[in-house]
Amino acid sequence: MEEKIVPADLPAEEIPAESVPAEPTAEDILTMHAGEKKSKRVHYSRRYGAVDIVILVVLILFSFCCLYPLWNVLVGSFNEGLDYTKGGVYFWPRKWSFDNYALVLNDMRIWRGYLITIGRTLLGTLLHLLLTSLVAYGMSRRELPCPRVFHFINIFTMFFGGGLIPYFLVLKMLGLINTFWVYIIPNMYSVYNMIVIRSFIKGLPEDLHESAVMDGAGEFRIYFRIILPLMKPVLATVALWTIVWHWNSYLDSMYYVTNSDLYSLQYVLMRIINESSTPTGNGVMPLPPDIFERMNPKTVSLAAIIVSTLPVLAVYPFLQKYFAKGVMVGSLKG
Amino acid sequence: MKEKTKKKFKFTKSKAEVTVMASLGVLFLVVFAYLPMFGLVLAFKDGDNVLNISRAIFRSDWVGFDNFVEFLHDKDFLNVLLNTLGLNLLQLAINFPAPILFALLLNEVRNGKTKRVIQAITYLPHFLSWVIFAGIVFALVNMDTGIINQILLKTGIVKEAVDIKGDPKYFWALIIITSLLKGIGWGSIIYMAALAGVDPTLYEAATMDGANRWHKAVYISIPSIAPTIVLFFILQISSLLNNGTEQILAFQTQSNLDRSEVIDTFVLKYGIRKNMYSYASAVGFFKSVIALILIASSNFVSKKITGQGVIY
Numbered sequence: 001m002e003e004k005i006v007p008a009d010l011p012a013e014e015i016p017a018e019s020v021p022a023e024p025t026a027e028d029i030l031t032m033h034a035g036e037k038k039s040k041r042v043h044y045s046r047r048y049g050a051v052d053i054v055i056l057v058v059l060i061l062f063s064f065c066c067l068y069p070l071w072n073v074l075v076g077s078f079n080e081g082l083d084y085t086k087g088g089v090y091f092w093p094r095k096w097s098f099d100n101y102a103l104v105l106n107d108m109r110i111w112r113g114y115l116i117t118i119g120r121t122l123l124g125t126l127l128h129l130l131l132t133s134l135v136a137y138g139m140s141r142r143e144l145p146c147p148r149v150f151h152f153i154n155i156f157t158m159f160f161g162g163g164l165i166p167y168f169l170v171l172k173m174l175g176l177i178n179t180f181w182v183y184i185i186p187n188m189y190s191v192y193n194m195i196v197i198r199s200f201i202k203g204l205p206e207d208l209h210e211s212a213v214m215d216g217a218g219e220f221r222i223y224f225r226i227i228l229p230l231m232k233p234v235l236a237t238v239a240l241w242t243i244v245w246h247w248n249s250y251l252d253s254m255y256y257v258t259n260s261d262l263y264s265l266q267y268v269l270m271r272i273i274n275e276s277s278t279p280t281g282n283g284v285m286p287l288p289p290d291i292f293e294r295m296n297p298k299t300v301s302l303a304a305i306i307v308s309t310l311p312v313l314a315v316y317p318f319l320q321k322y323f324a325k326g327v328m329v330g331s332l333k334g
Numbered sequence: 335m336k337e338k339t340k341k342k343f344k345f346t347k348s349k350a351e352v353t354v355m356a357s358l359g360v361l362f363l364v365v366f367a368y369l370p371m372f373g374l375v376l377a378f379k380d381g382d383n384v385l386n387i388s389r390a391i392f393r394s395d396w397v398g399f400d401n402f403v404e405f406l407h408d409k410d411f412l413n414v415l416l417n418t419l420g421l422n423l424l425q426l427a428i429n430f431p432a433p434i435l436f437a438l439l440l441n442e443v444r445n446g447k448t449k450r451v452i453q454a455i456t457y458l459p460h461f462l463s464w465v466i467f468a469g470i471v472f473a474l475v476n477m478d479t480g481i482i483n484q485i486l487l488k489t490g491i492v493k494e495a496v497d498i499k500g501d502p503k504y505f506w507a508l509i510i511i512t513s514l515l516k517g518i519g520w521g522s523i524i525y526m527a528a529l530a531g532v533d534p535t536l537y538e539a540a541t542m543d544g545a546n547r548w549h550k551a552v553y554i555s556i557p558s559i560a561p562t563i564v565l566f567f568i569l570q571i572s573s574l575l576n577n578g579t580e581q582i583l584a585f586q587t588q589s590n591l592d593r594s595e596v597i598d599t600f601v602l603k604y605g606i607r608k609n610m611y612s613y614a615s616a617v618g619f620f621k622s623v624i625a626l627i628l629i630a631s632s633n634f635v636s637k638k639i640t641g642q643g644v645i646y
Binding site: 051052055056058059060062063065066067069070072073076084085086087088089090131132134135137138139141143144145150153154157159160161162163164165166167168169170174186188189191194213218219220223244247248249250251254255266267269270273298301302305308309312316317 | 346347348349351352353354355356357358359360362363365366367368369370371372373374376390391436439440442443444448451452454455456458459461462463464465466468469470471472473474476478479481484515518519547579580583584598601602605606611614615618619621622625626629
């Protein structure tokens with residue numbers, strides 16, 4: 001099957017652009033949109049049929065299912081609490097009210113949670129990148145003695161672990177329980193991310209390293225001065241994964257922290273949502289009684305959901321492209 | 335050993351520095367991964383309610399497999415095992431193929447802009463935390479004010495409002511459906527990329543030969559992305575039993591415990607809330623061993639099928 005379909009005597013310029021096999025380069029696989037453009041050109045001449053419409057309807061219906069729940073919450077959060085309990089607030093607020101937000105924004109727990117979450121996200125991501133990429137660099141070098149041993153020590157932990165309780169006891173032994181550092185230190189390193197970064201470093205030209213060694217640079221110097229700046233794309237990807245993970249995680253607050261001043265935003269939110277479903281409500285509403293009567297813990301919790309989702313929604317349009325790329329970088333590992 | 339090393343490598347500064355870097359990772363893993371594994375001896379000891387850890391590990395009595403036997407006789411054992419396996423297998427059967435189907439459908443959309451909008455919308459839920467997602471879903475399924483019950487009542491599917499959040503009957507469905515909403519779009523990215531890499535001439539040749547859309551999907555698209563599917567299936571199996579705690583805890587309520595209690599939440603309840611360290615360690619160990627068996631067998635199958643293991 002060596003023969004080309006195109007006759008050999010045909011001048012290259014006359015070959016229709018579409019029929020040139022698109023050699024999928026790494027670049028193409030990394031940037032999905034480039035690939036899409038190509039396939040779009042191929043299908044250009046086809047007409048829309050019934051199947052197209054069915055597919056489109058299915059996809060739009062699913063998109064609606066993804067988007068509507070958020071809209072439902074947004075609408076509820078702007079509705080007056082007492083009125084909301086009558087039901088039927090689905091597409092637009094029936095009785096506009098900003099009291100829910102007034103209450104949420106006055107809730108110190110939310111602000112405290114924000115502070116903790118922002119702190120852990122920034123510091124946690126920074127230290128994670130530093131340690132993980134440093135180890136990845138060390139693991140990527142040929143000079144490393146017994147690479148198989150190092151590799152095994154790392155890989156084994158991906159498949160077997162001590163489980164929650166011994167892990168909890170180790171954290172306790174280290175004095176991390178009930179401190180802010182329990183969010184940071186145990187999450188400074190990840191084997192998966194190390195492998196992703198390492199495979200990126202391995203793709204960099206070896207000459208860089210050689211010439212730096214010629215110039216008398218040590219490995220740490222090479223890492224900080226040469227490799228680190230070149231790693232920006234993969235670091236951006238891993239950073240985004242880590243940021244999302246830190247921002248969304250709540251289990252560590254639930255498991256390892258009992259001091260409510262140290263709860264992360266998501267856990268604070270979880271408590272507010274759970275309180276709202278108990279009939280008594282949270283009972284710490286610093287509001288005049290006439291407003292208080294019209295309040296409902298449910299709509300307040302909806303406002304809290306919106307307040308804590310806002311940062312994600314605000315940055316989402318900018319991040320989307322990077323995230324799609326990031327998954328590709330990760331998949332190269334396979 | 336020493337003689338061998340002397341012969342084999344010249345010790346250079348470069349080697350030392352690289353070793354230090356890689357050893358930092360090992361140091362981290364020793365503390366946060368291998369030390370807990372050592373802590374599993376607790377599972378064979380009588381360390382319940384011994385609050386001092388070193389005393390629990392080193393001084394308490396060996397009890398052999400008593401903790402495991404106790405778990406097997408626990409009144410919740412069958413329920414917990416059923417929930418853990420049931421939820422995970424359902425996720426594997428439903429939530430694994432769903433993104434593939436979604437990618438195949440999305441691939442049929444020719445308008446680039448429509449495609450991108452659908453992608454942007456369906457990726458979004460991935461970025462919301464499970465807490466937020468649970469809060470959103472609770473608002474939808476509320477008995478009095480939620481839209482889901484209204485739809486069910488209006489269409490006559492149910493006679494009176496159902497308590498989707500609290501009734502254990504609906505818990506598994508709740509988990510599967512919310513996983514689908516959150517995961518389909520994001521999970522499809524990798525398959526979209528694989529589909530984008532398929533040689534367009536294949537489709538053209540097929541069109542010439544009179545293949546319709548269905549033929550092309552079955553005979554070109556699916557075989558082309560098969561390696562990606564196999565790889566992700568294996569990865570999925572190797573993380574079986576290990577995912578979903580964040581989701582399950584977010585949806586768990588006191589009233590749906592019958593169907594929502596899984597091994598992880600069981601360990602949390604007994605280990606951290608009730609200080610029964612040894613018992614909970616044993617239950618956790620039980621899970622780790624099942625997971626390891628699953629991984630070993632998937633590794634074996636993977637080597638048979640693709641000639642490449644998951645681990646090596």
